[in-house]
Amino acid sequence: MPERLVVIGGDAAGMSAASQARRRRNRRDLEIVAFERGRHVSYSACGIPYWIGGEVARERDLIARDVATFADEYGIDVKTNHEVVGLDLSTRTVSVRQVDIGVIEPVAFDQVVMATGAVPVRPDLPGLDAPGVFGVQTLDDGERVRAAVDEGARRAVVVGGGYVGLEMAEAMARRGLEVTLVEAAPEPMSTLDTELGAMVREAMTGMGIAVRTGEKVVGVEVGQDGRAVAVRTADTSYPADLVVLGLGVRPDTALAAAAGLPLGETGGIRVDHRMRVLGEDGVWAAGDCVETRHLVGGHAVHVPLGTHANKQGRVIGINLGGGYATFPGVLGTAVTKVCDLEIGRTGLGEAEARRIGFQSVAATITSTSAAGYLPEPGSVTIKLVAERRTGRLLGGQIVGRGGAAKRVDVLATAITAGMTVEEMISLDLGYAPPFSPLWDPVLVAARKTAEAVESAEYRH
Ligand SMILES: Cc1cc2nc3c(=O)[nH]c(=O)nc-3n(C[C@H](O)[C@H](O)[C@H](O)COP(=O)(O)OP(=O)(O)OC[C@H]3O[C@@H](n4cnc5c(N)ncnc54)[C@H](O)[C@@H]3O)c2cc1C
Secondary structure, eight states, X not given: OOEEEEEEOOSHHHHHHHHHHHHHSOTTTEEEEEEOSSSOOSBOGGXXXXXXXXXXXXXXXXXXXXHHHIIIIIOEEEETTEEEEEEETTTTEEEEEETTTOOEEEXXXXXXXXXXXXXXXXXXXXXXXXXXXXXXXXXXXXXXHHHHHHTTOXXXXXXXXXXXXXXXXXXXXXXXXXXXXXXXXXXXOTTSOHHHHHHHHHHHHHTTOEEEESOOEEEEEEOTTSOEEEEEESSOEEEOSEEEEOXXXXXXXXXXXXXXXXXXXXXXXXXOTTSBBTTOTTEEEOGGGBOEEBTTTOOEEOOOOXXXXXXXXXXXXXXXXXXXXXXXXXXXOEEEEETTEEEEEEEOOXXXXXXXXXXXXXXXXXXXXXXXXXXXXXXXXXXXXEETTTOBEXXXXXXXXXXXXXXXXXXXXXXXXXXXXXXXXXXXXXXXXXXXXXXXXXXXXXXXXHHHHHHHHHHO
């Protein structure tokens, strides 16, 4: 009898784990069954805003592999519309409910991968569960929003200004809706320090999105038919044909918690460096449902990004296949864009560094993403945060145009290598007029921050 691997959740983390395990173990040795409660597997949630906004023509372009491909090419039995409703570690079985008919059946496993992802945060406020209020996490969620837009919604309110909120606001503005974004913080994109967040607000306003910051949502008003008609804040209300929640996500751990799996302080499942659930033999977890370690601060974090989900799934697959792989942790490197304004961040922000006890200095520069004599070179603002005394780079944020955001990868690499801002000044980065000024903005920012480190020590 082959060993049986059950995967719970059929997207980035789960299907990466399954595919990688299959590369290393053949069908006679390992049977792989993946359960997905939705209608799709192996889809790009990251692409949903671009499909809703019309930049991606067909929904199927977001699907990397379908059920038939997994069966034929990988020998992986993927069951969509199958929800795992119970996990019993003593009998090593999962209870699986067929979503369409409600029948529940037990399925035995030798190894199990928890890849249940996350669920949008939905505060307990009046009206937030009304029809017309949408969280966006899975492709099925995306289909519901897209249908509401196609059915002729005219006014949309996005609650929360994280990157999903931003991308969804832009998508709906592109489709011609009147869009209002309501955010409780002083600026959108709270993963940026506020002065950079202000630039994001300006860009959104510039594309016709009404951005209401410093306003807390207190509920959703519903019409006589029970559907959402407006988003209410303390002072006013914003009419809406559809409401999109962009308040972040929390790990989907209902199943894990009921099975007694350990959860960390962030709410995610606790795993070791090989993505094994702590204290449980043959139980693995990856993706948005786990917590991980911050590579700079060393603290536990929940950073729900596809890039981590895929890497963590791969680590599980290698380990399941008899190899050895580890996941070291994250910097929280992320990029996004609003209209043509690109946004990147990695490591610790200034406020965050202070909060977890670092003494730090920061410097912000504004430069261009191409030589200044070329027509309309994009402006780039970079803020770096370095440790006082050592000058070690702790984090960086970039807002700008014309190829600004992916410069964050240089910063992420420098942090990973433990570089100081002084060392970064000599980095051998490429230069030609269409790509950067002679001194790349990253180098200028490193220079300014090194000066700040030096003068902080001098002052001390
Ligand atoms: C709009 C949007 C844009 C994004 N953009 C980016 C981006 O640009 N870059 C980036 O890195 N990340 C991005 N992300 C985040 C990224 O999509 C997620 O981090 C990634 O999908 C997580 O993968 P996962 O497999 O852990 O979870 P998910 O993709 O959420 O998959 C979990 C799956 O498990 C299923 N499931 C849950 N419970 C059960 C159960 N009990 N039984 C059966 N099935 C179950 C769910 O239906 C779901 O399909 C974006 C996310 C969204 C929503």
